[in-house]
Amino acid sequence: MQSTPRSIPTTPSLLSTRRLRDAAVAALCTAGLFAADASAQRADISSPGGYGSNLGQTTRFDNEFNPAISFVVDVIADWVDVEDVEDGTDIQLRRIDLLIADWIDPNAYAWVTVAYEEEELQLDEAAIEYVGLPGRSTMRFGRFFVDFGKQMQAHVEELRTIERPLVLRDFLGEELFGDGIQYDYWTPAGDTTMVRFSVGAFGDLSGAGHAHGEEGEEIEAEQLVPERKDPGELNFSARATALTEIGSNGTLQVGGSGRFIPEFAFEYDANDIYQDGFSNTVFGLDGTYGWQDDEGVKSFTTGFEFLWNTGDLEGEIDDMGTADPLDDTLEVIDGTRTGYYAFVDYGWTQFDSAGVQYSAREAAHDGDLSRSELDLYYTRHLSEFLRLRVGVTFGTDDDGPDSTRAAVQLTSFVGPHGHGLNW
Amino acid sequence: MKTTNDRARRPERRSLLRGAVMLAVLCASFLPARAASPAAPLKVVATIPDLADFARRIGGDRVEVKALSKGTENLHNVHVRPSMLIALTRADVFLEMGLSMEAAWLPEMLVRSGNDDIQPGAAGFQNCSDGWEAIEVPDDLSRREGHLHPEGNPHFNIDPKGGLQMAAKVHEALVRVDPAGKETYDANFATTKDAIEEAAERWAKIGAKWKGRKVCVYHTEYNYLARRYGMDVAASIEPQPGIPPTPGDIAKVVKTMREQEVGVILTAAWSNNRQVKDIARKTGATVLELPNQVGGADWASDWIALQDGIHERVAKALGTWEEDEGSPKQ
Ligand SMILES: [Zn+2]
Numbered sequence: 190m191q192s193t194p195r196s197i198p199t200t201p202s203l204l205s206t207r208r209l210r211d212a213a214v215a216a217l218c219t220a221g222l223f224a225a226d227a228s229a230q231r232a233d234i235s236s237p238g239g240y241g242s243n244l245g246q247t248t249r250f251d252n253e254f255n256p257a258i259s260f261v262v263d264v265i266a267d268w269v270d271v272e273d274v275e276d277g278t279d280i281q282l283r284r285i286d287l288l289i290a291d292w293i294d295p296n297a298y299a300w301v302t303v304a305y306e307e308e309e310l311q312l313d314e315a316a317i318e319y320v321g322l323p324g325r326s327t328m329r330f331g332r333f334f335v336d337f338g339k340q341m342q343a344h345v346e347e348l349r350t351i352e353r354p355l356v357l358r359d360f361l362g363e364e365l366f367g368d369g370i371q372y373d374y375w376t377p378a379g380d381t382t383m384v385r386f387s388v389g390a391f392g393d394l395s396g397a398g399h400a401h402g403e404e405g406e407e408i409e410a411e412q413l414v415p416e417r418k419d420p421g422e423l424n425f426s427a428r429a430t431a432l433t434e435i436g437s438n439g440t441l442q443v444g445g446s447g448r449f450i451p452e453f454a455f456e457y458d459a460n461d462i463y464q465d466g467f468s469n470t471v472f473g474l475d476g477t478y479g480w481q482d483d484e485g486v487k488s489f490t491t492g493f494e495f496l497w498n499t500g501d502l503e504g505e506i507d508d509m510g511t512a513d514p515l516d517d518t519l520e521v522i523d524g525t526r527t528g529y530y531a532f533v534d535y536g537w538t539q540f541d542s543a544g545v546q547y548s549a550r551e552a553a554h555d556g557d558l559s560r561s562e563l564d565l566y567y568t569r570h571l572s573e574f575l576r577l578r579v580g581v582t583f584g585t586d587d588d589g590p591d592s593t594r595a596a597v598q599l600t601s602f603v604g605p606h607g608h609g610l611n612w
Numbered sequence: 613m614k615t616t617n618d619r620a621r622r623p624e625r626r627s628l629l630r631g632a633v634m635l636a637v638l639c640a641s642f643l644p645a646r647a648a649s650p651a652a653p654l655k656v657v658a659t660i661p662d663l664a665d666f667a668r669r670i671g672g673d674r675v676e677v678k679a680l681s682k683g684t685e686n687l688h689n690v691h692v693r694p695s696m697l698i699a700l701t702r703a704d705v706f707l708e709m710g711l712s713m714e715a716a717w718l719p720e721m722l723v724r725s726g727n728d729d730i731q732p733g734a735a736g737f738q739n740c741s742d743g744w745e746a747i748e749v750p751d752d753l754s755r756r757e758g759h760l761h762p763e764g765n766p767h768f769n770i771d772p773k774g775g776l777q778m779a780a781k782v783h784e785a786l787v788r789v790d791p792a793g794k795e796t797y798d799a800n801f802a803t804t805k806d807a808i809e810e811a812a813e814r815w816a817k818i819g820a821k822w823k824g825r826k827v828c829v830y831h832t833e834y835n836y837l838a839r840r841y842g843m844d845v846a847a848s849i850e851p852q853p854g855i856p857p858t859p860g861d862i863a864k865v866v867k868t869m870r871e872q873e874v875g876v877i878l879t880a881a882w883s884n885n886r887q888v889k890d891i892a893r894k895t896g897a898t899v900l901e902l903p904n905q906v907g908g909a910d911w912a913s914d915w916i917a918l919q920d921g922i923h924e925r926v927a928k929a930l931g932t933w934e935e936d937e938g939s940p941k942q
Contacts, residue, residue, distance in 0.1 A: 325701060325726035377698040432694045440693055484882040485685035538884065540856055572855050610692065610720055
């Protein structure tokens with residue numbers, strides 16, 4: 190079990206305040222339970238659905254119940270050489286993530302993440318997690334990252350490499366979040382093994398990165414998941430995973446994940462093409478082994494994730510050799526493509542680690558063509574909240590130019606910041 | 613050319629299957645997490661072995677105790693493992709040091725344990741720093757002032773007076789959760805208190821010779837010990853708790869140590885001891901690597917042994933040790 194830097198809003202610096210605050214919230218909610226009107230529609234002039242007016246709640250202009258606010262700034266300076274295409278350096282504010290989080294009541298907390306990337310603001314997450322179910326079950330509602338494999342739950346700047354592994358980007362998207370509901374459950378199997386699974390239903394899991402194809406390839410039709418659908422056509426996610434301890438210093442995890450889109454359409458605006466009745470599924474199998482010495486100083490992690498992308502993969506537009514879009518036709522490619530990533534990572538102090546990662550995948554339009562990326566990276570934590578990373582990526586592509594990228598990434602975590610479980 | 617409206621409906625079998633799976637899962641999650649038997653020992657989970665030691669001493673046969681940390685690692689950054697979550701989900705009593713000591717790795721585990729009996733505010737949850745007067749409480753909460761000790765120094769398990777605080781809090785929690793065992797807990801607490809007080813007398817004699825002596829620390833985990841005996845912590849190698857020193861910080865520490873003739877550096881195994889050795893070489897100081905929890909060395913098997921060992925080693929490093937001063941057990 191590794192830890193990732195985001196999840197429950199716990200913050201060392203505000204912990205004591207938060208505890209007091211938790212107690213205060215609990216007291217208010219209990220009072221509300223007994224004092225609230227039975228009907229949401231009241232005879233007086235207070236807001237519909239509101240609690241009584243004399244419960245000791247603070248006013249709307251009080252800061253007492255402000256949530257925790259934090260942000261991440263991710264800056265990259267890089268040099269890129271795409272063979273026979275372009276080369277040069279750049280410095281770029283890649284991303285800012287603004288996170289707002291707090292407990293709503295003793296049984297639920299909420300968080301919102303707004304990401305600023307490529308001069309655009311995007312709502313990545315806005316969700317409520319309900320932890321008041323009996324046993325070890327939780328429910329999540331709203332917009333959140335899909336529970337797939339070991340990496341899709343995290344923002345890109347939280348990963349061990351500068352970019353998300355190639356196969357995840359191409360099969361699932363740079364980021365994969367959806368509006369939906371997710372049920373989570375875990376159970377012990379003995380004293381050192383645990384099993385966890387989740388099932389999610391979403392409106393649309395077609396992914397932000399899925400619609401646009403790779404540069405330099407044929408024009409692709411856009412994938413559209415219908416807004417209104419039969420319940421069976423909702424998009425689903427599922428993950429089952431088991432974690433166990435190996436010796437007193439090792440942890441082994443294996444998992445299987447699925448992302449299901451039972452119904453979607455291809456659309457090509459220029460020619461008014463719209464065809465539906467397509468479906469796509471991505472399966473993943475992952476394994477991770479982690480080792481840490483008794484002092485928690487030296488660590489070793491190795492892992493892989495193997496993915497199958499199956500069903501309708503891509504809608505290509507054939508321009509019939511003419512410039513006129515009206516005679517263009519849509520060709521949908523179906524089949525199964527595979528891909529994987531594997532990595533080895535070694536930390537020799539609490540602040541220094543280095544690793545190598547390799548990812549490859551078959552091209553959607555032709556399973557005989559593949560693309561790969563080899564990453565070498567070194568990470569130095571200047572403190573827990575300021576991270577410097579140097580990475581080199583070698584890309585090969587049967588279907589396009591090879592590339593090399595050397596990058597320096599500086600990432601800062603500002604404000605309250607907690608470590609969640611990554612399982 | 614749009615074909616949106618004449619789309620054929622697909623069989624619903626798959627969604628029915630999914631529904632059945634979800635239902636089965638929901639039913640499974642409502643099963644009781646733990647079959648309660650009155651004869652079963654109380655399950656106590658402590659974040660560090662020091663608290664676990666007191667839980668064993670005071671709980672006796674009525675309790676079954678597990679410590680989450682091994683005792684060797686950085687208390688602020690314990691590697692989370694499946695067995696920890698499993699122990700938490702089954703616990704009747706949970707003991708933490710508090711003062712944000714475990715803030716980086718514990719809170720989400722506590723929530724994910726799904727165990728209502730040990731959540732903050734529940735009877736089974738015990739913050740063992742309640743009522744403890746912390747030193748080094750920051751006036752102003754800012755990351756510029758460091759971030760690992762936002763509520764003050766949490767390492768009071770290294771204070772010779774910290775044992776009584778921990779024992780009292782453990783006793784309080786056990787009596788609260790298991791009132792039927794009060795007689796046992798009271799008796800065992802009295803014995804524990806006597807043992808601590810007896811040991812404290814020999815520690816006081818050893819420490820009395822340290823007044824005014826200067827030491828350097830890496831992290832501030834030995835500051836309670838130093839303060840208790842009027843020692844002067846002339847320099848901390850970490851500029852702020854949890855912040856690794858820059859070359860500039862190290863130069864400053866070296867300068868201070870030379871000027872003030874500081875001869876001993878106290879450090880933990882997980883600290884950045886390459887830098888510590890480098891400073892020692894430049895200043896001629898002795899490096900004393902000490903555990904900061906029970907279990908952090910083979911001689912630190914329980915809390916009294918940990919304190920005995922620390923007192924002996926610090927006294928030897930400072931040149932104040934006399935052979936008859938140690939624990940009669942050794
Ligand atoms: Zn500390």
